[in-house]
Amino acid sequence: MVWFLAKRMVALALTLVAASLLVFAVLEVLPGDPALLILGVNAREDTLAALRESMGLDQPAYWRYLTWIGGLLSGHLADSLTYDVPVSELLAPRIAVSLPLALMALTLAVGLALPLGVLAAARRGRATDVAVMGASQLGVAVPNFWLGILLILLFAVTLRWLPSGGFPGWDAGVGPALAALVMPAVALALPQAAILARVTRSAVLEVLGEDYMRTARAKGLSRGEALWRHGLRNAMIPVVTIMGLQFSFLLAGTIIIENVFNLPGIGRLIFQAIGQRDIVVVRDLVVLLAATVGVVNFLVDLSYAILDPRLRHGAARRVHG
Amino acid sequence: MILPFVRHRARHLSIAVVVLATLAAASLPSQSGRAAPPDALVMGMVLEPPHLDPTAGAAGAIDEVVYANVFEGLTRIGPDGSVEPALARSWEVSDDGLVYRFTLRRDVMFHDGTAFTADDAVFSLQRIADEDSVNAQKGLYAAIDSVAALDGYTLVVELKHPDGRFLFNLGWGDAVMVAPETADDNKTNPIGTGPFRFVRWIQGDRVELEAYPDYWGPKPALARATFRFIPDPAASMAALMAGDVDAYPNVPAPEALDSFKADDRFTVEIGTTEGETILSLNHRRAPLDDVRVRRAISHALDRRAIVDGAMFGYGTPIGSHFAPHHPAYVDLTGMYPHDPEAAKALLAEAGIAPGDLSLTLHLPPPSYARRGGEIVAAQLAEVGIKVEIIPVEWAQWLEQVFRGHDFDMTIVSHTEPLDIDIYARDDYYFGYDNPAFDAVIDRLQGTADPEARADLYREAQTILAEDAVNGFLFQLAKHGVWDARLRGLWENSPIQANDITGVSWGE
Numbered sequence: 091m092v093w094f095l096a097k098r099m100v101a102l103a104l105t106l107v108a109a110s111l112l113v114f115a116v117l118e119v120l121p122g123d124p125a126l127l128i129l130g131v132n133a134r135e136d137t138l139a140a141l142r143e144s145m146g147l148d149q150p151a152y153w154r155y156l157t158w159i160g161g162l163l164s165g166h167l168a169d170s171l172t173y174d175v176p177v178s179e180l181l182a183p184r185i186a187v188s189l190p191l192a193l194m195a196l197t198l199a200v201g202l203a204l205p206l207g208v209l210a211a212a213r214r215g216r217a218t219d220v221a222v223m224g225a226s227q228l229g230v231a232v233p234n235f236w237l238g239i240l241l242i243l244l245f246a247v248t249l250r251w252l253p254s255g256g257f258p259g260w261d262a263g264v265g266p267a268l269a270a271l272v273m274p275a276v277a278l279a280l281p282q283a284a285i286l287a288r289v290t291r292s293a294v295l296e297v298l299g300e301d302y303m304r305t306a307r308a309k310g311l312s313r314g315e316a317l318w319r320h321g322l323r324n325a326m327i328p329v330v331t332i333m334g335l336q337f338s339f340l341l342a343g344t345i346i347i348e349n350v351f352n353l354p355g356i357g358r359l360i361f362q363a364i365g366q367r368d369i370v371v372v373r374d375l376v377v378l379l380a381a382t383v384g385v386v387n388f389l390v391d392l393s394y395a396i397l398d399p400r401l402r403h404g405a406a407r408r409v410h411g
Numbered sequence: 412m413i414l415p416f417v418r419h420r421a422r423h424l425s426i427a428v429v430v431l432a433t434l435a436a437a438s439l440p441s442q443s444g445r446a447a448p449p450d451a452l453v454m455g456m457v458l459e460p461p462h463l464d465p466t467a468g469a470a471g472a473i474d475e476v477v478y479a480n481v482f483e484g485l486t487r488i489g490p491d492g493s494v495e496p497a498l499a500r501s502w503e504v505s506d507d508g509l510v511y512r513f514t515l516r517r518d519v520m521f522h523d524g525t526a527f528t529a530d531d532a533v534f535s536l537q538r539i540a541d542e543d544s545v546n547a548q549k550g551l552y553a554a555i556d557s558v559a560a561l562d563g564y565t566l567v568v569e570l571k572h573p574d575g576r577f578l579f580n581l582g583w584g585d586a587v588m589v590a591p592e593t594a595d596d597n598k599t600n601p602i603g604t605g606p607f608r609f610v611r612w613i614q615g616d617r618v619e620l621e622a623y624p625d626y627w628g629p630k631p632a633l634a635r636a637t638f639r640f641i642p643d644p645a646a647s648m649a650a651l652m653a654g655d656v657d658a659y660p661n662v663p664a665p666e667a668l669d670s671f672k673a674d675d676r677f678t679v680e681i682g683t684t685e686g687e688t689i690l691s692l693n694h695r696r697a698p699l700d701d702v703r704v705r706r707a708i709s710h711a712l713d714r715r716a717i718v719d720g721a722m723f724g725y726g727t728p729i730g731s732h733f734a735p736h737h738p739a740y741v742d743l744t745g746m747y748p749h750d751p752e753a754a755k756a757l758l759a760e761a762g763i764a765p766g767d768l769s770l771t772l773h774l775p776p777p778s779y780a781r782r783g784g785e786i787v788a789a790q791l792a793e794v795g796i797k798v799e800i801i802p803v804e805w806a807q808w809l810e811q812v813f814r815g816h817d818f819d820m821t822i823v824s825h826t827e828p829l830d831i832d833i834y835a836r837d838d839y840y841f842g843y844d845n846p847a848f849d850a851v852i853d854r855l856q857g858t859a860d861p862e863a864r865a866d867l868y869r870e871a872q873t874i875l876a877e878d879a880v881n882g883f884l885f886q887l888a889k890h891g892v893w894d895a896r897l898r899g900l901w902e903n904s905p906i907q908a909n910d911i912t913g914v915s916w917g918e
Contacts, residue, residue, distance in 0.1 A: 122806025130469025354615025
């Protein structure tokens with residue numbers, strides 16, 4: 091188990107180093123001078139040079155990379171080129187939008203998908219199954235930004251129940267803040283829930299055909315009891331794998347959804363920062379997102395070991411082996 | 412890059428849906444019940460300012476929040492584009508046009524409670540010229556030789572040479588008055604002298620202002636103002652219709668204007684801007700250095716069709732680089748009327764057979780360029796010029812086209828007021844060089860008399876049109892949509908700003 095964890099940690103660290111090198115290199119070759127973008131078409135060369143110097147862009151590339159990594163490791167993030175405040179200061183209020191949004195969407199997706207998927211599997215071939223699978227087919231096909239626009243038109247423009255976009259801030263109260271996140275969370279969650287429900291259904295169906303399920307029925311458990319006590323845990327491994335993958339899609343989805351709903355979250359920050367060539371913000375955010383995905387994958391691996399003791403022992407045997 | 416594609420598609424779909432929904436909503440009984448009290452205004456903007464210091468960046472969004480509202484200069488630009496007194500109550504100019512003596516207002520307070528004096532004015536102007544200055548318009552104030560305070564409220568500025576636009580330039584956001592103690596923090600905590608002071612900025616969402624009780628001038632009718640930043644056209648239309656935003660001084664989607672016109676809850680004002688939208692040609696590259704080829708291109712362009720197709724009819728065709736609403740404007744659109752046959756003849760004269768010339772066309776993100784570019788390409792194809800369209804981001808455009816001169820043609824709107832002098836600049840991106848034109852601009856620089864200046868402006872416009880320097884397309888319109896009860900919003904935009912000092916709620 092320890093060996094398993096250590097290996098995963100090393101892989102995570104290497105991934106992050108690779109991600110940091112890659113994003114730095116890409117931003118290095120991407121055309122676009124941040125100073126010119128800030129000062130515009132009438133700026134004089136001496137003004138541009140002064141700004142570049144104040145932003146540290148006159149230093150050689152290797153030096154800028156090392157300064158950046160050193161800053162990351164010591165927790166001192168550099169100043170954003172456009173906003174002129176430390177990236178850490180920019181991040182905190184953005185995370186306060188994106189994290190609750192992602193968690194709401196994930197909870198909603200899982201809360202909808204698992205019961206529906208199990209239900210559809212249990213009622214295989216019957217009306218419930220057909221209805222759930224039909225709805226999920228639709229959910230897979232509908233892009234989240236389009237769903238978001240439909241929600242805005244219905245609940246904000248026509249009914250005026252919810253704000254059309256924007257975020258009032260948590261200090262405006264939990265109610266208004268959550269109201270601003272409901273539609274984006276639903277728009278993010280439904281397509282994810284549709285995929286997850288289909289995976290859950292097929293995973294449960296597969297388990298239902300296993301020998302140990304027949305054994306469980308033979309010892310007198312009802313169909314439902316057998317599924318609940320023996321089936322679900324085994325069915326969870328593919329479901330958790332897909333959930334882990336979906337988390338990355340969720341992060342990517344927030345970039346689009348935050349633009350549709352005009353939410354000041356991480357996704358919109360990265361979108362704006364790329365357009366403004368705010369390389370300081372972009373590289374920090376990419377590494378942050380890579381780290382988040384890495385940690386989530388790590389947790390998924392960990393959960394396999396919890397769900398399936400064989401993996402745990404298999405790993406342990408190799409250590410002693 | 413999947414994202415821009417997805418966004419692009421989303422935009423088209425969503426605008427169609429917005430229009431349909433408006434029609435549906437218009438048939439419902441009208442809903443009253445705005446949440447905001449009548450002394451507050453929520454104004455929508457497309458772009459968020461990167462920071463709030465107008466003296467340290469070119470982004471128009473900075474001025475759109477703070478100009479005249481938070482910061483004031485010695486002079487200011489009024490709604491009709493004229494120069495008005497602001498923190499300078501009056502001024503005298505010496506006969507040779509070299510010495511300006513400003514009398515400053517005595518009752519002006521910065522938002523931190525300190526008084527504004529001539530020393531602050533000296534600091535503000537000297538700061539522009541500093542060696543490590545990051546003022547985006549440093550060149551506008553290069554004529555300043557010295558600045559001195561005679562007493563607390565008298566400022567004397569000496570120029571190196573006469574500058575007919577000096578008072579106008581002092582009215583730009585780049586020359587607003589700041590205090591030495593607070594200037595370095597203005598990016599995040601702007602301290603000015605205007606009728607509104609900064610309250611807070613929820614980055615990515617909004618900037619909030621409130622009326623400043625110790626303001627020297629007439630008190631604004633609004634107690635609070637919020638600027639909300641909504642880049643997505645569909646989201647901004649939805650925000651207006653849902654009542655989350657009261658006013659959009661310039662909506663990003665002209666295609667949605669008709670649905671707002673049909674709805675009596677809204678006022679739609681089509682105004683003018685200083686944006687000359689042009690098909691810039693790179694004179695460094697053959698055969699664009701040949702005036703016959705450039706004239707052929709001008710003949711090939713059907714400006715009306717471009718305005719109708721790309722801007723849904725909003726915009727005024729232009730024949731030179733000058734704003735049609737300016738008193739010195741000359742209508743030169745008739746010099747090269749849309750005439751494909753004349754274009755082909757000129758190309759033949761220049762030795763170019765149909766289909767032999769192929770040119771690139773770099774298009775930055777705004778819809779005037781992307782949509783206009785498609786139409787321009789089709790019109791050039793009609794006269795036998797092949798066009799390769801290259802969409803670029805602003806960052807790329809600035810580096811490759813503007814600074815690198817690596818392009819054949821591009822479409823861009825030059826939004827600075829009275830910027831015809833860019834054609835006299837050395838090594839400017841389109842590479843035009845005509846000593847006769849430079850001489851006119853030189854004389855303009857040294858002329859203060861308005862009538863003489865107007866004559867020189869007319870001469871300059873005519874030279875540019877005769878040389879067919881660029882394909883002059885149209886003057887960008889300002890599409891304002893706001894709550895029908897609002898009064899006092901600017902119809903035109905002679906300077907990129909949203910001056911809300913005169914805005915009030917009617918009825």
